[in-house]
Amino acid sequence: MIKVLKPGLQTTVQDQGRLGLYEIGMPPSGAMDQFALRVGNMLVGNRPNAAVLEITYIGPELIFEKDTQISLTGGLIPPKINGVSVPMWETLAVKAGDVLSFDFVKTGARIYLAVEGGIDVPLVMNSRSTYTLIGIGGFEGRALAKGDVLATGDLHERKVAAGTRIAESLIPIFERxxxxxxxxxxxxxxxxxxxxxxxxxxxxxxxxxxxxxxxxxxxxxxxxxxxxxxxxxxxxxxxxxxxxxxxxxxxxxxxxxxxxxxxxxxxxxxxxxxxxxxxxxxxxxxxxxxxxxxxxxxxxxxxxxxxxxxxxxxxxxxxxxxxxx
CATH class of the missing domain: 2.40.100.10 (Cyclophilin-like)
Known part of the structure; x- marks a missing residue:
């Protein structure tokens, strides 16, 4: 459903994390900003633990192959659809053929792309999170690369109207x-x-x-x-x-x-x-x-x-x- 045209600096699949395995030396991985993950999934009507893309510093370029809804939360790496700026912390409708890209990071360090249904990758130890150090979870255990194709899952709970937006007072502000x-x-x-x-x-x-x-x-x-x-x-x-x-x-x-x-x-x-x-x-x-x-x-x-x-x-x-x- 989503094809990677450019991968960005480090774009990985993350969810709430691989919890409860400290006793065997396994860290949780998962989204670095769990607040942004949770809100992003809410905006597209997903279950809380649906997998998203965590985008660091330099965003990817992605093309959507079917109509869907997305949200973008976290730091400010200004997003664009077909070259036109779009808002963050809001439910966005995208059409088949639309291309999502990003400008240079302004504030914060990471942005989260949630897609209706979640990113569909195999569960590893009850999580879809990527742990790149040992190459498990996420998309083949690694950051995304040019040409990768991502499918979406079935972790969608409810339809959210496009244009639904989080109140400005509840959006985190990141200074230097x-x-x-x-x-x-x-x-x-x-x-x-x-x-x-x-x-x-x-x-x-x-x-x-x-x-x-x-x-x-x-x-x-x-x-x-x-x-x-x-x-x-x-x-x-x-x-x-x-x-x-x-x-x-x-x-x-x-x-x-x-x-x-x-x-x-x-x-x-x-x-x-x-x-x-x-x-x-x-x-x-x-x-x-x-x-x-x-x-x-x-x-x-x-x-x-x-x-x-x-x-x-x-x-x-x-x-x-x-x-x-």
Missing amino acids: SHEIRVIVGLCSYRLTEESKRIFLETEWTVTPEANRIGYRHKGQRLQFVEREQPFGAGSNPSNVTDLGYPIGSIQVPDGVEPIVLLHDAVTGGGYATVATVISTDLNRMGQIKTNEKVKFVSVSLEEALQIRKENQLVLNKIAENIASR
Whole structure:
């Protein structure tokens, strides 16, 4: 149904992720911006876990081979149909022969293309998400290439009228400086009190080493409390005995360039993880570009749970508004 004329920088099939397999070392993959994924599927009447295309920085050029409906959510990589600009966060009707293309990225880093019925690729471990590091899921386990042809699936629940749009007040805004909320913990006891303060006060810069595995940041060096390293921890003071890495956990190898581990990262290792990005702000983390600024803001577990609840209320409100159209 959809033919790839140009693949873009990295365009992959993603859904909500390959969940529940951490115990065997399998990361979830899935959309980096889960909010954009959920809303995109709502706008075309899909089930929440229908697969979409995640488009990073430079968009593809795609031709549709039959009439359908699509939506485009996430960061601003301005879309065009047959060379004419079209809106994001809205249900769009496309005709057979229409070509979707994109201008240069303006804000955010990733855009999500949802298609009526979802992208139809095989389930692997109960998910259609692409994990490119080992070549599983998605379209042949890889990013899209010129000449690929994608079919659409049957995960469509209801018809949504073309022109249905999300209220402007509910659309995320992406700047070039970001506050990312974290829960300080796990191995934060390894940092000196001064370094804990520096970690939260520093405006970090995202380095070019920023992808679905993790985002590396440069700023100040952090110091660790001196101790005799326990057996199995390694000699560097940033080493600990191996432990699990939650998605969003922040490790600091040798005290330099904190790395936020994301959806395709390893599930455990031996570096001290000093904080974890709250689940809601993982969406915003996935929309940060190289050289943009990040400041980590400490919140409590109770605050994080309240923020997650508020995010779900926004999603519920969007779903109700779409259903009422």
